Amino acid sequence: MPGIKGLDDATRSGKMSSPNKMLSCSDKDNLACFEISAEPGPEARAFKTQVQAPYWAKWLEWLLKGPCRTALTLGFFDVFAVSSGMMIGFAFSRMVLEREEETAGYLLFSFFFIMFLIAVFYIKENYGKLGERRPEYELQSIVTGSLIALLCIFIVDSINYKGIKFPQLSFIIAFVFSLMFIIVCRFGLRELLKTIWSYGLAREKVLVIGDNIKEIQSLLDQLHIQRYERFNVIGYLAQKPSNGSNDNLTYLGQFKDLPRIKKDKQIDKVLFAMRGYSDQRHQTLIHRLNECAKLQIQPLIISKIFNDFNVSLTLEGYSEVLTLEHREPAYLKRSLRFTKRLLDILGSLTILICSAPAWLIIILLIKLNDGGPIFFRHRLLGRNGKIFYAFKFRTMVMNAQEILKNDPELFKAFSANYKLENDPRITRVGKYLRKLSLDELPQVLNILKGDMSLVGPRPVKEEELERYGEFGAERIKIRPGLTGFWQVSGRCATSYEERMLMDKFYMYKYSIWLDAVIILKTPIAVFFGHGAT
Incomplete structure (x- = not known):
């Protein structure tokens, strides 16, 4: 196992709250409770930790250290992104649309937009610590905040400020460019932050308090799939x-040693993981939380009582009593299912139209390669266990199944992971089609038919479902996806167990915004061939 990483299920509902704000679990968008990664195991630890961090990484660590520097850095990139978008939008309107807009009015409204955007982003806490917010929440906050700022501009225009004409069409075009640049800059910084984490910079030290090592290890294994370090x-x-401890988690002493360890190890956070929860345990927990407050250490809590995806912990509005409520999984809500299906149809039609020239080229290459069939039909499990045939461009030799059956070692390797590294059955054309995921283009037809979705768990065969255990019955409640969390998180470079965890993670964290993040990441994963065979 590469390391012990995991997920704090107590925050899955996104509703946990605390009146005194002691616990970071109270913040819906905060990652602290459910994105903690331990240091990788010995076999994976040397990938960059022994490499000297480059100067730019140390410089970025300095820029993002502390709330003031972080806010100034993010604000600078936002102003840069909006300014660039406004200039490109203005140039596009003049050169392409041949619109003669008043420069003074355009600049004035651009200035107002920047001011409104910074104010809205500040109110929405978009200038907090980079990396503490999940990517889908980050995207949602950026888009909604930008739309609010745009609405403010239209309100200003309705006042008819000193009779200055507002170039609406040009400004909307510029807004689209600005929003794109803000997203690119913000997520680009997030990726750079992940890179400097891999060098051992800007990481926070976490100390576990409690002896429930098995629960911690299970929790931390979940987080490994998110590549969050x-x-x-x-x-x-x-x-x-x-x-139950191992080399990845070291015993450092008893709770009374916390002040010394805090001083020696420079602890940033503590993670409580205790067995059971009695009145005595409660008093012990309160005492230890108070000690953490005195030492100015942020506490996080793993509670098995609330670690259930079907239960949400909420604070009753008037009495402020914590209540447990059963919640319907997001992927079963009719409104989200309708929205997702509508986006599937629009998205698949767009892909089909835009990729039409590529279809003709691929068909010609397959025919010239060996003259065999163009398409391959893959028997897979769909929603509610319905069998369907997924269409793919053929990437293997025509007798691929016979080769697999006649080679016991090859068949054994395939059965273990349902993937083969350096698969000898793949054709020359198929190798490049797979690397760029172009072999899956025909699956847009399955999306239009309703067999698949643009984003979802990876498609599986009937015999694979048994490996999912109890989760198997729940997994088939939604359509498999053309792309998904697995495809943008390593693809074939991941183990089968990791893929199962990724499927489970996607279903329990499902939202339209998560789908949007996955769609944005897919072209990057395809272009760079991350984890492709």
């Missing part, structure tokens, strides 16, 4: 060493 779990405190 901000937090470095250095060890744990308990009455005595746990039998």
